[in-house]
Amino acid sequence: MITFKSFHCSRGWHLWKHWRAFHSHSNSGTLFCQNRTTDKNTHATRVVDLSYDLYDGSVLGPPLVLLHGLFGSKSNFQTIARALVRKTGRKVLTLDARNHGCSPHDDIMTYPAMSADVCQILHQLQITNCVLIGHSMGGKTAMTVALQEPKLVERLVSVDISPAPTVPQTGFPHYIAAMQKVHFEEKMPRSTARRLADEQLSSTVKEASIRQFLLTNLVQENGTFKWRVNLEVISRHLQDLLDFPEFQEPYPGPVLFLGGANSPYISSENYPEIERLFPFANVEYIFGAGHWVHADKTHDFLNAICNFVESA
Structure with missing residues (x-):
């Protein structure tokens, strides 16, 4: 269940969880298929070498890996990354997605391709386990990594995006x-x-x-x-970025869906798909924040991330 804090609101998630548990009790154990499937966007793509910044920390433990959204870059997270190092003591890694920032350009822009990029850089840096935090497009990339390679992801944070297809209302x-x-x-x-x-x-x-x-x-x-x-x-590839790959087997680790209370991108309509793919998820909203939660309410965003990381 959600831990309520003064800067969070539940926006119906806990009520929906109670309702879902009551109505699905007799069908427990049949909610998920057991075969992990590839998605409809599977391509034979080359993996690109992502540009990254690594912020060193002194505390042992899985590093925090930050993935930006569409039209963003790792520079969006410079202040956030330094603050997370101070607050958690852990290393923080920020990445530029393909076709963004200082990373190479490529003709393919799908979540399986971007997931492969992330997995490669983690392997190169000898990171075998991480806390993966992604905003918007980066959140969908992070979810794809967790669903495809769950052993790489100790914990997952999806910032203001769900695994449901995004209605093209973003402009x-x-x-x-x-x-x-x-x-x-x-x-x-x-x-x-x-x-x-x-x-x-x-x-x-x-x-x-x-x-x-x-x-x-x-x-x-x-x-x-x-x-x-x-x-x-x-x-x-814009439609690929608005959609989300098809998966059957859920991610078994803890997940935080952290939305802006003034943003429409994590709504009650998304709760069934969130629970199907991420059964150990909590959904929290930050008051006064829109889609760019980390920029709108930086202090509250950092507190939410740190509380989630330290709850392990």
């Missing part, structure tokens, strides 16, 4: 189209390039905070400004 298709239309002049100061890009995005992306987030992907190369995210591939 991401519009963001992609707006970014693709931005025109950059050659040889201009970075401040000018950001201002011009912001002006061009503003006709489609009304929220200034979202424009500033998208502008973190503006980079200069050989005197020319461009987007470092692979917009073409992301656009082509």
Whole structure:
């Protein structure tokens, strides 16, 4: 059951768990199939070498691994990573997903492919067990890793995303189209390039905070400004990113689904699928937070993560 705290609300999860337990009691033991299956997006893909930052800690124990969301990068978690090292003493690893940040670009952008990338870097760094924490797209990647390679994941945190398909209400298709239309002049100061890009995005992306987030992907190369995210591939695979692979066998470890109370991305409609794939999950919401929970309510986010990690 959920441990209630002043900055959390349950939004019906504990009531749903009681209802589900009562109505499924006679069918206990038949909720899950026992054969792990590959998903509908299985491809013969190459694994890419992800860019990463490793924050050293002095306490033994599985490191915390942070996965960012769509259009994000490991730099989004710099402050969070340092704070988690201070609070837990553990090592913290932050990764750039393929087609994001400093990681290589690739023509495939599916959760099985991104899961394989994460597993490879964990193997390279000799990490045999970790606490995997993913936001949005990173949350679905983390869930995929846990369902495919459960021995790698001691605990799992999915931040403001569920294993259910995401309704395309995020505006991401519009963001992609707006970014693709931005025109950059050659040889201009970075401040000018950001201002011009912001002006061009503003006709489609009304929220200034979202424009500033998208502008973190503006980079200069050989005197020319461009987007470092692979917009073409992301656009082509956007439906794959909104969906979630099909699995039958659940992940047996503890899971925290940590949502923003002002965000629609973990709702009561998702509870059955959460329980089917993650039977030892709790769902908590942070008051005053939207989709970017870690940015909106950093203190509460850190407390929730640390409480979950230390409850082992």
